[in-house]
Amino acid sequence: MAKSGEKRFPKLHNATWPGVVGKGVGDGEPCLDLVTMLELTKGAEVNGVKFDGFDLFLAPPHFDPSKRDSELDRVCQLCSDYGLEIGSLVANVWAGSAIGSEERRATFLNAVEEGCAIGAELRRRGVRPNGCVRIDSSCGVEEWSKDPEGNTAQIVDTFKKACEIAMKYDEMLALEGEVCWGGMHSWRKCVQVLESVDLPQTLGFQADMSHTNLFLLGANAPEDRLLPDDFEWGQTEVYDEAYRKMTDALRPWTIDFHVAQNDGTVFGSGAHDKTGRHCLPKDPNGKLDITKYAKFWLMDNGKPSRRFNHICWDGCMFPNSAMTNPQTWNDVLEAMVNVREACGW
Numbered sequence: 001m002a003k004s005g006e007k008r009f010p011k012l013h014n015a016t017w018p019g020v021v022g023k024g025v026g027d028g029e030p031c032l033d034l035v036t037m038l039e040l041t042k043g044a045e046v047n048g049v050k051f052d053g054f055d056l057f058l059a060p061p062h063f064d065p066s067k068r069d070s071e072l073d074r075v076c077q078l079c080s081d082y083g084l085e086i087g088s089l090v091a092n093v094w095a096g097s098a099i100g101s102e103e104r105r106a107t108f109l110n111a112v113e114e115g116c117a118i119g120a121e122l123r124r125r126g127v128r129p130n131g132c133v134r135i136d137s138s139c140g141v142e143e144w145s146k147d148p149e150g151n152t153a154q155i156v157d158t159f160k161k162a163c164e165i166a167m168k169y170d171e172m173l174a175l176e177g178e179v180c181w182g183g184m185h186s187w188r189k190c191v192q193v194l195e196s197v198d199l200p201q202t203l204g205f206q207a208d209m210s211h212t213n214l215f216l217l218g219a220n221a222p223e224d225r226l227l228p229d230d231f232e233w234g235q236t237e238v239y240d241e242a243y244r245k246m247t248d249a250l251r252p253w254t255i256d257f258h259v260a261q262n263d264g265t266v267f268g269s270g271a272h273d274k275t276g277r278h279c280l281p282k283d284p285n286g287k288l289d290i291t292k293y294a295k296f297w298l299m300d301n302g303k304p305s306r307r308f309n310h311i312c313w314d315g316c317m318f319p320n321s322a323m324t325n326p327q328t329w330n331d332v333l334e335a336m337v338n339v340r341e342a343c344g345w
Helices: 033-045 065-082 102-124 142-144 148-168 187-199 209-217 236-251 290-296 326-345
Strands: 009-014 053-057 084-089 133-135 175-178 201-208 254-259 259-267 273-279 310-313
Touching: 009 033, 009 084, 009 326, 033 053, 033 065, 033 326, 065 084, 065 310, 084 102, 084 310, 102 133, 102 148, 133 148, 142 148, 148 175, 148 187, 148 201, 175 187, 187 201, 187 236, 201 209, 201 236, 209 236, 209 254, 209 259, 209 273, 209 290, 236 254, 236 290, 254 290, 254 326, 290 326, 310 326
Parallel strands: 009 053, 009 310, 053 084, 084 133, 133 175, 175 201, 201 254, 254 310
Antiparallel strands: 259 273
């Protein structure tokens, strides 16, 4: 059970993109606007502890980069109205790609610059004390697999250019490891890209507990599976050994962390490809002891890591009935407080 908040860091943030990802397309459920997400975030409370902030999705309907100045004014006012700070940002890279034609890659890099410029301005205005800008390859595994070596080389080259942009704005980029993104759809491929770019002061890793659980199972990358083929849930020692191998490889790169639950399956909705299924923190089918496995990411030699000052909850593709239920966010906040009490300072 969550305690009353003896620890103050890392700060606890909610994510806004679960109101958008997998929604608003075809027969999918409608998006939840930014104000609704902030109302739900602000309303959550566990033993006197509340969310400190939110991580922002830089895409409509939450933020329209084509109206940057007015949107910045609006978002800063919302921070004031709700008493919340902003942390990490998600760059709107999906009109382009890290692979393919020069035009596609230029569109990708323009979105990175847009995200970094917005991040720098939010810092200047005093509403964003920390955080990074999240990117992915914006290509599917099938497209990437047509030329794995050549496409990985293109991703590395594009990311190096993205880092040059980020440096101009004093921003850091976080590579989102997720089984749906080509070239970073396994723990080993993420390490390969990070080591090949080799700019650890500018490009790091964003670890999401749901997505990385699928790395162990080799979803979309069976050659990088860490659990034996005959693994059965409940074999804790076997699972812990695999989890430790993954986190030992990726923890040194990790600059952004998402608390999450996963049931060992993939799921997608709307326009979003299947990836690690996010579950509610108390889902009886959840495979993760959230607090225990957060320690693998957030502790260094038994001491709290201080590489970043906030952590975030990620729960994409929940139905709106769950999203708009205040109890959902109290349960989420309780899980995050438990993580902070175990891993914070």
